[in-house]
Amino acid sequence: MVSVNLFRAARAKILVPSIAAVFFQRPHVRQYHGGQRPGQEYKCGVNAEPLHRYRPGGYHPVVLGDSLSNGRYMVLHKLGWGSYSTTWAAKDQLHDRYVALKISVAEAKRSKEIEILQKLAASPRFHAESSYVNQMLDHFSVVGPNGSHNCLVLELIGPNVSDVIENYCGEDRLPSRTARSISRQVLKGLDYLASNGIRHGGLHSLSERDFIARLGELEMGLVTRQDGKPLSSNVPTHIVRSSSFRNKDIQSLLSSPSIKIIDFGEAFFNFDAPKTLGTPPPVRAPEIVFGDRLDNRIFELVTGQPPFDAVMSTPPILVQQMIELIDDELPSRWKVKWREMESEAVYDEDNWTLQSWMEEVYFDNDKHPEFTREEIRAMAKLIARLMKFEPSLRATPTDILAEPWLK
Template sequence: MAPLISLRARLISANSHSFPSICLRRLNSNRRHYSKMPPRTHDCGIDAEPIYRTNSYVAVKVKISKDKDTRELDVLQALSALPKHHPGSSHINQLLDHFTIDGPNGFHECLVLEITGPNIDDAACSRLPATLVKVIAKQILQGLDFLAANDIAHGDLHTRNITLAVSDLSALSEADVVARLGKVETGPVTRLDGGPLEDNSPTQIIRPASFPTSDILPENPSVKIIDLGQAFFGNNAPRTLHNPIAVRAPEIVFGDQLNVRVDLWSAGCLAQIFELVTGQPPFASMQYPNSLVEQMLQEIPDELPTRWQAKWQVMQEELAKSRAKWPEDEGDEIFTLQEWLDECYDFHDREAGFTRKELASLAEAIGSMLRLEPSLRATKMSSGKADVTWGQ
């Protein structure tokens, strides 16, 4: 049995026909007939066998038809073939199978993956308790070390790509899982102009469901790093990455050669340490690359690498022109990384989970990953009682 818990429909433009419209069918006990289904307008030719043979709850990632890049599948297959001795291997979402469907909008690659709970951004709402930060940060660093040890970069590391496992899910019946998720909420799909739907459009969408917080934030949580859509092998790095600007490494901004150390920047910057501790990232998310680099230089005591200085000069000129049109408020404070960590942490009116001494140690650890020059970033991080050594 491999029931699908929920589907999420994206809002897309009227002329975008790359997304799948799928009618899901569940095999009954004898596996030869489908259970009762509503009328279908298209036969997508879904082979349920790859999903069925996992004998567990799974997640199915259906990619858009125009996406011809097989990099994600290549990386996931390479990871599946590796031994699982490394402690970080259990913190990377595993590929269980894959198949292709032929729908009204074209061919879609489907990845059958381990099912996980909500991401930590949704689960935590703001900053996490200190005890959970230490556990989660250690597991994330272990997962990244597993990737780096095999010369693989995730490439899109942020809090929404780190999920929490629901430990007892496999032991639950389908009815129990549905009960924990709550009543399924659906809504009709309509056109803004009031016209009829096209044949390749779904007629309904299902609101994403989530598990109660008590299910997903136990004393000893287990995390899974998901979405390897921008992952790459170190010997075949892309020209750029399209990750959130708040976690974008400087080598991405400056168009430099990429390697697995882009994950180190994201690890200290947003997904791993700073935002877990404070509830917000060290760099503003609502800004442009030029102002992002400016903030990096304010908070980080490094000299900008020589090879980037010519581009930075152009960026400064663009910033000056922009500010001449829209002058900034005067008196804005400039913080070092340590000062900003203290400021963000004390902003929350809660019982402190970290002492000042612990925050100082964290700032030092974060600073060792947030080095402008990628080759100077730390290759060994201490998390809790365990040392996590990064692959060279």
């Protein structure tokens, strides 16, 4: 995942195996309203993480002002949440700095995240591209009523790119200059990760009041039981809405973006690639669909939508769209499985190519294009180098950084 670095001296979520996927994931895809969820035991008037996940094995109940790790970190605001964690802005009282605390659910699946972040933290910082990857500062465990939770202490940065596009960009896509800049920075960050064998200042002097103001006004809702009985210790007394950054700060970021790659929950080492990966269907690499091992692979930053259909993305439909858009032959080892699923595919009579589809999406009559057709065609050629069926034939981040479009 990729986040814009609002706090430059320290903070758009990245799925490392695929370049295309880094732009598409969001930290809190699901929005629940506690009082409207049928069968919900608890209710709250704030849109945030689902209250039923506050149970043994689930989220740790965090309250603003909580002190963690023997009083070192004081919780100040919520940054966001996901299916497997909540993330909080906190004050590191030992080093007098602001940090992000990512607190996993107690039943979180085993991942390589801490191991990968430790390797990155131990690698030489003279590598210029290391500045594009969020660094782990500390980690510890917190024990609560719902179990034992891993807690990562990370550099504090800004909103993820998908949130910026959705909430601050009028046409649901980034300005051309911003899209080009973020693409370049993401590729540099991925190049740094690859060099480590992995495939995924300014505000520290502010007072706590001014710091919280930069994160947006605090909005909290009281948690109550539907039956009026007292709360159990598994559930927090209040739910905090995730921070919303000030519009003037976002506009400043759009004019001069600085990004970091974050969220290594699905990352892995080259020598230990997983057999499965939790990638959203519209951005899955073909080897995920076909059950092959994973390897490395920019469209949504420029056009505002994924290259493949995000609504009806069953594996057969997704593969058919790939075959239509990718100028490449399906590897022989996948052809038998494709014949088995081909009957469920849906064919498009328009016979799109990657270039024609990019032009169709980008030069929509309702949008105001900033790139020229020549630039979009150049970008289509760039993306085509990434979207090869055979993982070993895909261009590397270093290869793509040499493309004129990114200069």
